[in-house]
Amino acid sequence: MAKLRLFVDRLSQPSRAIIIFCLANGLDAEENLVDLGKGEHRKPEYKAINPMGQVPAVDDDGFYLFESHAILRYLASAYPNVKEHWYPVDVKKRAQIECILDWHHTNLRRGSAGLVMNRVIAPALGHPLDPKAASECEALVKASLDTINTLWLNEDGSFLKGSSEPSIADLSLACEVTQLQFLGEETKAKILSPYPKVRNWLDAVEKATSPHFESAHEKLRTLAAIFEQRRESQSSEQPAAQSDL
Amino acid sequence: MAKLRLFVDRLSQPSRAIIIFCLANGLDAEENLVDLGKGEHRKPEYKAINPMGQVPAVDDDGFYLFESHAILRYLASAYPNVKEHWYPVDVKKRAQIECILDWHHTNLRRGSAGLVMNRVIAPALGHPLDPKAASECEALVKASLDTINTLWLNEDGSFLKGSSEPSIADLSLACEVTQLQFLGEETKAKILSPYPKVRNWLDAVEKATSPHFESAHEKLRTLAAIFEQRRESQSSEQPAAQSDL
Incomplete structure (x- = not known):
């Protein structure tokens, strides 16, 4: 199992930003679809990950985080492989x-x-x-x-x-x-x-x-x-x- | 002249956050009123400081910055006197x-x-x-x-x-x-x-x-x-x- 889990739907613009960031930086991330079309973001099991019921969210080895800009800043700061630019x-x-x-x-x-x-x-x-x-x-x-x-x-x-x-x-x-x-x-x-x-x-x-x-x-x-x-x-x-x- | 200049109106909530932050941390800041009631935020001379025509903005010895959260992060990072919390x-x-x-x-x-x-x-x-x-x-x-x-x-x-x-x-x-x-x-x-x-x-x-x-x-x-x-x-x-x- 990947250490870093992404909760995303590629139809969501901030979800795509997180996915592209991880792929472009070679982060070992597991992509979990939260299907917006099926309303999966409103289900209790997802709200346990992001109480706001929105995508994206991440689980980094037990550390849950939502808000895409906070996630991008966090990944850029926590993962040494990410280039400084x-x-x-x-x-x-x-x-x-x-x-x-x-x-x-x-x-x-x-x-x-x-x-x-x-x-x-x-x-x-x-x-x-x-x-x-x-x-x-x-x-x-x-x-x-x-x-x-x-x-x-x-x-x-x-x-x-x-x-x-x-x-x-x-x-x-x-x-x-x-x-x-x-x-x-x-x-x-x-x-x-x-x-x-x-x-x-x-x-x-x-x-x-x-x-x-x-x-x-x-x-x-x-x-x-x-x-x-x-x-x-x-x-x-x-x-x-x-x-x- | 103070090195750090704040462009603010105390009727604006993010302006107050910047002012309180500077005072609570003892930063040597000069408060410049941009009077929202008089529309001073829409004047060309202010838009040269913040092209968005909003308060707050800061001028830190020639470095102009707007968006209150960006300003708070910047001041907390750039001024060593600011406590880590x-x-x-x-x-x-x-x-x-x-x-x-x-x-x-x-x-x-x-x-x-x-x-x-x-x-x-x-x-x-x-x-x-x-x-x-x-x-x-x-x-x-x-x-x-x-x-x-x-x-x-x-x-x-x-x-x-x-x-x-x-x-x-x-x-x-x-x-x-x-x-x-x-x-x-x-x-x-x-x-x-x-x-x-x-x-x-x-x-x-x-x-x-x-x-x-x-x-x-x-x-x-x-x-x-x-x-x-x-x-x-x-x-x-x-x-x-x-x-x-």
């Missing part, structure tokens, strides 16, 4: 990574999760779509992408804050942007189109963690394609409806 | 603090800030009150207080995760709970009443950082009392309206 030791460099990680919660994360939920996923979870909430979240996503594009990718270097190698902030934010895949290939491309530095940065994160970034996103791409097919068939049956997707 | 070095103890700090963004912080804005402050900033949003945020505040009460104060020790001395997480969360003062003394007491451990913990944080916790809250108490007086006079003029405040 993931979580710099220099207090100022680290502080800049922390700033981006904290900013993320109330900006890109809030926008992206809310947009995908209220425009695409909600019915699959038994809730109605909410176009007003989706529009507000879309505005927040665009403002967040603009901040990444103009503020954190404004220096030399392929990664956030001008680094030549990725940090845990690159991984967390990149896995959030890829969640827009749920909106469909065309809509995702349209949202990203005004932000060339963001698009280049996503390619750089994928390349730096190859082939793990791509493989960790396979489940998302497959499900997103099913949602897209459904929208297309509904759209051809009811040509006047859902014109924006 | 504020930000434990042990990777597991630290990870538990990080977990609470990350959880805070999307739970207590989101609920408290939204509740106070949508039930009390919005008109003062030119926006309408939003009773539906306020109710949703109140539910999130109560769920968050329950989590603190049952999950993070369930061990011996006066502070979060059973510690006998406060961490930066104690300070951040406590300064958020005190923001409920804006709802009025009675409503705040009513919201806190089911959570005895939270009430004891607030007392412990105040005591551990005395007299700085109390003095940092004076501006909040003064303004909250003005809001309360206004509500009372409006209520006596229009007895049927605003019955819940």
